Amino acid sequence: MTAVRSPNHPATFNGHFQPISESVAESVRANQYGYVKTPSFIQCAGSNGDKNEDFEVELVTNTALTNTLNTDSIYAISGKIIALNNGSTPMLSYFQDTVVRIGASSPDQPDFSNKTIVTSLGMVTSRCEVANGASDSGSQLEVIVAHCDWDGEERIHRRFNIKYIVPGSKNLVKTHTLYQAGREVNIIGRLVDFDIEDHMAIVVVSSVSITSGHQIGRPIPAIHGQATTSSITGRKFTSFSAKMKGSPNNSPPTEISKTTVPNAKASSQPDQPNPQSTPSRPGLLNKGKARALDAPVSHDEEATEDETESDSAPEPETTPNPKIKRGRPRKSIIQDAAKRMKKY
Structure with a gap:
């Protein structure tokens, strides 16, 4: 039986924090990396904005032991929050690469209540x-x-x-x-x-x-964004624009017509007359299933013709026909068969 796995349902945070005291770096066996913990607080004003209370939290990160936070500075920090329901201090596990020092803490600093x-x-x-x-x-x-x-x-x-x-x-x-x-x-x-x-x-x-999706509403037409001039010296802004359906980049690939592509088999062979499509005499059909118009030849006449031809001329060498032909056999084929039968 397989064990039930715990679902991964995290909660992330993003806000500004001021350390209460110096960071504590825990090193194991003289290791230069470990968990750096810093006590801090979150400014809260309630759901209706009618209170002002600061709740202690613990900032934790796994980084080099030299990456500590100063008590006289305000930092913009983002990470994951784990607020257990047993009364313990909420733990904010932040990412060291996203830490930004905003400035020094002072009485005139901005109010960060309900801004996390x-x-x-x-x-x-x-x-x-x-x-x-x-x-x-x-x-x-x-x-x-x-x-x-x-x-x-x-x-x-x-x-x-x-x-x-x-x-x-x-x-x-x-x-x-x-x-x-x-x-x-x-x-x-x-x-x-x-x-x-x-x-x-x-x-x-x-x-x-x-996460299962909302009901699909009416489609919203895409609106092209316009480039705006930069009001900050040394900055050039790039605006984004959606691609229209009729743009060349979204056009489907064109299909090649079958009539424009030459037949590879026909182009590789030389032009030869097709015995099936070209009739030997006028009046023959193109299919090769038509009735032959030659007069019937008796067996005696074929035998006499074979004797005279065999005495006067040597037997021609028969070459194999590479292409299989359909239809009735020709007269020359019948004569060749008769010659072979006569020999045996």
Whole structure:
């Protein structure tokens, strides 16, 4: 019996982070590579923007031990998030190649509240409509989605749930019916809060896609993009344009007509008269199945003719005919057969 494999339903993030303390590099047996861990925080303002709270997280990456983060800098970081539902600190496993230092931290730095983007793939486990009194959009939908991702440090699969809030706005209210239990969804949203009681991250949905596909609507005609002039010195922008169906690049390959291609077999052989198509006498048909017009020759006359020909001239050598001919045998063939019978 085969073991049931855990589904791969990860959740990725993209945001700006400031380290709380220095990075800790864990080296094993004087190895120059390992896991670098940095304590940081996420600025959250709640689903309605009525709170200001910072939640501690742990930034983890597997890289060279010299790639540490400074406490006096702000970094743009992207990676995968694993927020377990047991009260432990959420782990943000980021990619070192995507780290960008934005600038130094200061009191005048931008506000990054609710600016952490989460893109996830998971399975819907439950849904519930909740009235939202703080907004005029009416009721909103709370969806619990199950995720599973690989923990490279512990070398095990981690299962966790995330709560998604789907607003009842005009552009998202019609997507409430897409969230059904047991359906796989791809969601893009903003990390806005953490539920301390249920130990779950809270994400406000901005977009949703069904992995099984949506209903196909009316086709949208392709619009060619126009090149725009660059307002930045030293930059030249390249615009994209869709190809039309009638363009030469999309034209199907032309088929070669059968009448224009010469017959290879006919061209390789010299022009020879076809005994089947060319009649030996006028009045014969082209098919070779017509009745011969020669007068019947008796056996005695053939025998006398054979005797005179055999005495006067030597027997000609018969050459094999490479081409098989159809129809009645010719008179010369009958005479040759009679000569062979006479010898034996």
